[in-house]
Amino acid sequence: MGLYDMIVNSFKEVRKKVVKDSATNESVSSALAAELTLISTLLIAAIMLRHFNITLTVVVILGLGLLLTTNMPLIPKIKREQDDSLEKMVFYAILTLGILITVIYWGQTNV
């Protein structure tokens, strides 16, 4: 019986490890879809810069493409940054406020 129990226990341990990493078929495929959506939409959105400057657009798109593809599993990183913790939410809120006010206030007066 001892050996049998050991085998069963080892199976249970292996199973625990597998279950903890809950990468099911569905979650992997959805993460993949989200990844592709993110990259493609960001690149398409970057084309809008052509209304200001063509050269800048080329540089930004090449840079953005390189940046996005080299940091490839983007979705786990984004998900980690957007979880429900208060600190991260407040951080991004204040960051947005800072950027918004800076750009609107000084961007207009010093151009």
Add this chain to the structure above:
Amino acid sequence: MNELIPLMVIIPIACGLLLNLLHKKDRSIRILAIFVAIVLPIIPLLSNFGLHYFGGHAPLIDNSTLLGTLPSFISNSALAIFHPAITYSYQSLQKLFIFILGIVAFFAIFTSFNETKKVSGPYMFLMFMGTAAVTALLLSDDIFHMYIFFEIAALCQVGIILVSSTKGNYETALKYMILGSIGGPLLLLGIGFLLGAVGSVNITDIVYAIKHNLVNPFSQTFLIGFGLIFFGWLYASGLPPFHTIKSSIYSKALPHSAALLQSFTVITFIALGIVIFRIFSYLPFMKMVILIFSLITMILGVTMAIIQTDFRRIIGFLAVGELGYIGIGIGIGTTLSLTAGIFQAVNEILTTALLFIGFGTVFYLTKTSDMKKLGGLIAQNPKVAIMVLLGGFAMAGVPPFNGFQSKLMIVQSSLNAGFPEIAIIAVLISIITFMTFMKVFHSVYLKPKPQDLQVVNESIPTSTIFSIVILLIICLIIGLFPQLVTDNIYPFVARLI
């Protein structure tokens, strides 16, 4: 009959207070709540368009006897045109949105009676109070008044989450309040800057002052006011960086109240968005800023929605992502795009309410919203499943439903305005929305039923099915006859530009 205009706000507030007093008298609460909920969508249909001045203080120019007694430096200046009273302006747009809000509020209240075991007076009070606050937000032509009612609506939203007694609702409510206490006062500060520059909080007056060069609209006071009001708008409508908390709020509320909460958010978005457009459209970068944030909303909302495992959270994120379409309509800033954006807002209120109530039946049956634990529920009630599927089609923009019409208009308007990129992104995001919805539908209804899934309630209440059917019919009617809605929007937008 302009007397009906303030009644649109007063009736729900009075009803809410009365319901709070009637706590524990279930039968009378039920009758009163249903009665008022039926009355709410009817009042805007009966009322005439016009202005209502509280206290009867019309602008001096309309009151020639008083104007004659005043010194000439007042009667000849802009002060004679300014509005001294809090002014409610009731136009075709307000009519449309108050009607839609009334319908959603009716269904939320109607379904709540059967889905919650006890009828609670305070809960009804919060729903009615929130409805009244959002109605006032739409009607008001006074930006400070809007701030006050916006804060009341935010408090009601927090209250609705607190009474929902889902897991972790207090924590989420506290987070929302802390974030809101950063966003709200900054909005007030922005309004203060406008007040300091113009001397009036009436939006028509502010626009008049800017148009007639009474103030320097490019002064730093106006710029910082724009920045702060815009930030307050982001908080009010749950655009990034507030999209996580907004979707988390939807997922913590009970499904039928989530249907009401999202309609509050969309209407706040529209009301404040139109105010920002009216006041600040002279700034060259205003439209660009709105476009940038709308695009980020769409991208983040949908990508975050795909990877969630809780279906209420998914719909929450999708609802936030759909706001981006409305923002794009406002951001492009042509007559067609604004019409399309506001049309999309109407459709989003209806379809998201339909989806929340529809998927709410799953939560009602099983008391779980984790998709890993769900499956095979199509056997439970196939008719509801099919209707939820059709609701998802409406949201993703499949013809002949309403979402198709508004999204098509947005794509057309962005092509006309010379932004083909936005059109591509809009179509792409709409496809991903459809995919996400199908994923949810598959894992809730079609996947084999897990063995440990327990069905708590056997059957879905008839009132819920009734609500889903009616909402679906409304979606279909708007999809087939979009001019029913756009005819109301177009005259308003034409005067706006």
Add this chain to the structure above:
Amino acid sequence: MMDILFDTQLASFFTSAAFIIIGLFAAIFLDNIIKKIIGIAFIEEGANLFLVTLGYKPGGIVPIFLPGMNSEWFAANSAYALPHALVLTSVVIGASTLAVMLAIAMVLYKKHGTLSTSKILGDEK
């Protein structure tokens, strides 16, 4: 420098800015939930003080039109009354927000036995 100190309006503007900055600091960085809420009250009061200050007029009179006053003189000398009326409403809103927040803090304290925000909000997943 002395001018700033003796100019009531400017001094009030600086005070309201200080209120908002201190409040933001407290609401973001302090961990104790009650301290966070006090910080939030600071932000609200800063915004209210800003509005009150807008209506200030050096050497102005109370904006009540009494019989016998010259209307031209009154219009030139009275303080601006609108911001004061607005602040009254906004104070009430701020107080009710504060009350709801403190009530939530009470419930959470009973549930978790601590006032630390990171402990209260960190463990729910």
